Amino acid sequence: MDAMNVEESRSSLESASKLLKYFQYNPQRDSATDVRSVLLVVAALIAAATFTAGVNPPGGVWQETDYGKANTKSDDHLAGRSVLATTGNVFAVFLFFNSAAFSSSIIVISYLVYNFPFYLEIWIAMASMTFTYSASIVAITDQTHINSFYMYLALILPFILRSLVEGYKKLSK
Template identity: 45%
Template sequence: MDNQSKTTTRSKSSFRYCQYEEDRDSPGDARNVLIVVATLIAAVAFQAGVNPPGGVWQDDKDGHKAGRAIYATEKEAYYVFLISNTLALSSSVLVIMYLTYRFPFHLEVLVATASMIVTYGSAVFAVTPKESVRFRYILIAAVVPFAMRLLIRVFVKFRSKS
């Protein structure tokens, strides 16, 4: 067996080893990994929304307004950033809410995540020039993970009755 084949075989086996296996991994361990990953994604997405890449303009010069995202001068790229970042935050918040459901302090987690989403939204609205983005698409991106999960639940319930 040549070195290329050994490397490929070894990487495939380590990839398989890192995958979830019901016989080896407990559901609690899987939940813990998911909550850590979702929390990290939420933290990064929140920070990116509150402090956009490139920062904000510091003064009102050359047609720019202080406090507005510098990145917003690249309208299409900034728009893609906002939609993707909002989708990442919203999806990770959904995972956090699901994984902490019926746990102690779930209500507090719910209040904290809802507050975080409101803070994120207000920060994005504050740093985004009004002419740069259509905010309704950002709101739609925020709702998509919740709507998809609801539709999946309705579909599964409907299928089980059939």
């Protein structure tokens, strides 16, 4: 009976491997247009999800201002500020990685639509969306708990890394 289970496990692993291999990128089978379309959809979904998570953070925002009461453990908080931001490090980690994912998806979109008709308008829209994201983060974040330097670093880090990779490729040719 053990040999039968081993054989079934091996068979299901081979099936899963074949299925995974089928969905992997294959330059002989997949056209550049199809790949570009898939990448645009994935990047747009990531941009939308991370933008939404940034402007409407986990835990929501405080609904009313509370200046803390004497002899209570209640901290001051302002209406419209992120609840999670008062936890400090957890929100900082969330904000860093969410901002990096947002910025990376914007870079991918800009590369994929380069030289398309209306590229300038798309670029203006993406830049505006990035500034809106940044302004929203600043508005909902209590600056005493979160250092905005890390959020801005996360936003520009993908651009810097992409520039370094492109520069390295040019130098190595």
